Amino acid sequence: MESTPAPLPGSSPGEMFPVLTPEQQARVLAHGRSRNVRSGETVVVPSTQVTKFFVVVSGRLELLRLSDSKEEVIAVCGPGMFTGELNVLSGRRTFVRIRASEPSELIEIEREALRGLVQTDSELSDIFLRAYILRRLEFIAREIGDLILIGSNHSLDTFRIKEFLTRNYQPYSYIDLERDAEVQELLDRFQVAITDLPVLICRRSVVLRNPSNPEIVNCLGFNEGIDQSHVRDVIVVGAGPAGLAAAVYGASEGLDVLVIESDSPGGQAGASSKIENYLGFPTGISGRELAGNAYAQAQKFGAQMLIAKNARGLACDRRPYALKFDDGEKVPAKTVVIATGAQYRKLSLENLSRFEGAGVYYGATHLESQLCGGEEVVIVGGGNSAGQAAVFLAQTARRVYVLVRSVGLAESMSRYLIRRIEESPNIELRTNTEVIALTGNDHLEAMEWRNNKTGKVETHKIGALFSMTGAVPNSAWLEGCVACDGAGFIKTGSDLSKEDLERAKWPLARAPYLLETSLPGVFAVGDVREGNVKRVASAVGEGSIAVSFVHQVLAE
Numbered sequence: 001m002e003s004t005p006a007p008l009p010g011s012s013p014g015e016m017f018p019v020l021t022p023e024q025q026a027r028v029l030a031h032g033r034s035r036n037v038r039s040g041e042t043v044v045v046p047s048t049q050v051t052k053f054f055v056v057v058s059g060r061l062e063l064l065r066l067s068d069s070k071e072e073v074i075a076v077c078g079p080g081m082f083t084g085e086l087n088v089l090s091g092r093r094t095f096v097r098i099r100a101s102e103p104s105e106l107i108e109i110e111r112e113a114l115r116g117l118v119q120t121d122s123e124l125s126d127i128f129l130r131a132y133i134l135r136r137l138e139f140i141a142r143e144i145g146d147l148i149l150i151g152s153n154h155s156l157d158t159f160r161i162k163e164f165l166t167r168n169y170q171p172y173s174y175i176d177l178e179r180d181a182e183v184q185e186l187l188d189r190f191q192v193a194i195t196d197l198p199v200l201i202c203r204r205s206v207v208l209r210n211p212s213n214p215e216i217v218n219c220l221g222f223n224e225g226i227d228q229s230h231v232r233d234v235i236v237v238g239a240g241p242a243g244l245a246a247a248v249y250g251a252s253e254g255l256d257v258l259v260i261e262s263d264s265p266g267g268q269a270g271a272s273s274k275i276e277n278y279l280g281f282p283t284g285i286s287g288r289e290l291a292g293n294a295y296a297q298a299q300k301f302g303a304q305m306l307i308a309k310n311a312r313g314l315a316c317d318r319r320p321y322a323l324k325f326d327d328g329e330k331v332p333a334k335t336v337v338i339a340t341g342a343q344y345r346k347l348s349l350e351n352l353s354r355f356e357g358a359g360v361y362y363g364a365t366h367l368e369s370q371l372c373g374g375e376e377v378v379i380v381g382g383g384n385s386a387g388q389a390a391v392f393l394a395q396t397a398r399r400v401y402v403l404v405r406s407v408g409l410a411e412s413m414s415r416y417l418i419r420r421i422e423e424s425p426n427i428e429l430r431t432n433t434e435v436i437a438l439t440g441n442d443h444l445e446a447m448e449w450r451n452n453k454t455g456k457v458e459t460h461k462i463g464a465l466f467s468m469t470g471a472v473p474n475s476a477w478l479e480g481c482v483a484c485d486g487a488g489f490i491k492t493g494s495d496l497s498k499e500d501l502e503r504a505k506w507p508l509a510r511a512p513y514l515l516e517t518s519l520p521g522v523f524a525v526g527d528v529r530e531g532n533v534k535r536v537a538s539a540v541g542e543g544s545i546a547v548s549f550v551h552q553v554l555a556e
């Protein structure tokens with residue numbers, strides 16, 4: 001590319017727009033065909049699904065996007081360079097036109113053939129994948145796309161749409177109503193009333209007024225071209241770390257994998273600003289980056305994904321099983337991996353999300369204990385996880401307040417933990433008490449709590465709150481198809497008792513495999529599983545292990 005945007009930090013134009021050697025071009029040609037094009041001929045039309053990409057052998061291709069009703073050249077591919085970005089992997093719609101600016105000789109490669117190429121040629125796989133990811137990041141950084149969001153930073157729906165687009169790696173331009181004086185002109189042009197906000201202008205033509213996430217997906221065509229009728233080897237429900245791992249391992253081992261995600265890929269981990277305890281990332285990695293890489297990796301191996309599609313039920317009375325959706329559609333599968341995670345019970349405080357990961361924590365590990373060493377901390381909750389956290393944090397914190405709404409701990413916490421709390425001079429139990437307000441700027445700085453018996457409100461300058469009020473597994477949608485514990489976590493493997501299996505009418509002579517539920521060929525992994533350690537690493541581990549048992553079930 002001769003006219004290329006400035007590189008991203010940590011990358012160079014050569015990595016984003018590499019030039020393939022003649023020898024590498026010959027290897028690509030083995031997966032495609034030669035094609036000669038005239039000057040001015042369009043080879044890719046905007047807003048169509050990506051079905052092919054090109055390597056320039058000689059001549060020149062221009063990449064154009066529509067800007068202010070005219071086409072603007074955003075990059076030029078010269079000899080040895082190739083077109084495409086992440087949507088070559090996903091097959092989603094493109095927003096650029098690609099046109100020859102002079103007579104050119106090209107290698108044309110079908111999107112499906114790229115999969116074979118990246119799976120068999122690791123050198124080319126690295127070059128393509130890296131370039132595609134970097135180009136998408138560049139588009140996001142430069143807001144090069146065909147989406148315009150008009151909203152307000154004070155609106156929850158604006159925040160929702162921004163988060164959805166960001167977590168789906170979708171470049172967009174944002175216009176803030178309160179800051180941009182020219183916005184009224186734009187709204188008038190599209191006949192949008194202030195009451196319709198936020199507005200998403202999709203593909204620069206379709207105007208969506210406060211769209212739901214599925215409406216955005218429909219407009220962008222995310223789920224187009226995914227066949228929902230044929231029987232899949234495995235359907236993975238949930239695209240958090242556990243589901244993405246199952247997708248990567250399943251697809252890379254040749255299985256026909258479909259992932260169903262009700263929101264965006266990444267799950268809870270996608271919301272984590274920095275994961276510092278994941279193996280191999282000594283300086284930490286943001287949940288978004290980890291999830292984004294895993295998402296691209298799963299697609300590279302051929303896993304398909306339905307985004308913003310909620311699994312509402314499992315038809316579990318016959319095989320193949322079928323996943324049921326809100327709109328009544330069904331997708332059949334020989335095996336199913338349930339990776340729907342859990343939701344931490346959250347305190348109902350208006351600005352809670354602002355401080356999550358910045359003073360409000362859902363786990364008390366060594367990492368968090370270091371963050372608040374020598375400080376005062378607050379733990380909310382009266383169960384064993386709260387008790388363990390109190391005892392643990394008391395080793396490093398100056399003072400630990402344990403706040404419970406009940407009259408005491410006796411009914412909710414193990415006796416040994418209550419004794420340790422009583423014996424720790426720096427743990428202070430406050431009963432009948434709840435947090436009512438959080439304050440701070442970028443980080444939690446202070447909080448208020450109220451004694452519901454006396455009505456007394458106290459303000460404390462404390463910057464660490466551990467919310468240990470339990471997690472609710474996302475398993476209700478299974479409507480009793482698999483055995484769960486009292487809290488709704490799915491039982492698997494040897495945790496399934498004889499009675500569980502009798503009740504579930506387990507039909508096989510063999511016992512359930514590790515991670516297999518009370519339904520043969522249906523597995524549960526990650527936070528939704530009973531006994532799971534609530535960590536990214538264990539979710540990823542379980543997702544990958546489940547795939548080896550999927551193979552065994554498919555061979556039965």
Ligand SMILES: Cc1cc2nc3c(=O)[nH]c(=O)nc-3n(C[C@H](O)[C@H](O)[C@H](O)COP(=O)(O)OP(=O)(O)OC[C@H]3O[C@@H](n4cnc5c(N)ncnc54)[C@H](O)[C@@H]3O)c2cc1C
Pocket residue numbers: 237238239240241242243260261262263264265266267268269270271272274275276277278309310311312339340341342344356357362474477525526527528533534535536537539
């Ligand atoms: C703020 C925060 C910080 C954290 N920090 C760390 C950390 O630093 N280190 C660490 O190891 N762990 C951390 N964790 C825990 C870690 O994120 C989880 O253990 C991990 O994400 C669990 O992965 P999972 O795939 O099992 O579930 P999830 O990440 O919960 O993913 C489940 C996915 O399933 C989807 N889903 C749910 N129901 C349906 C349905 N019916 N149909 C389709 N899709 C559905 C959800 O939308 C979601 O995307 C943190 C958690 C939080 C909340």
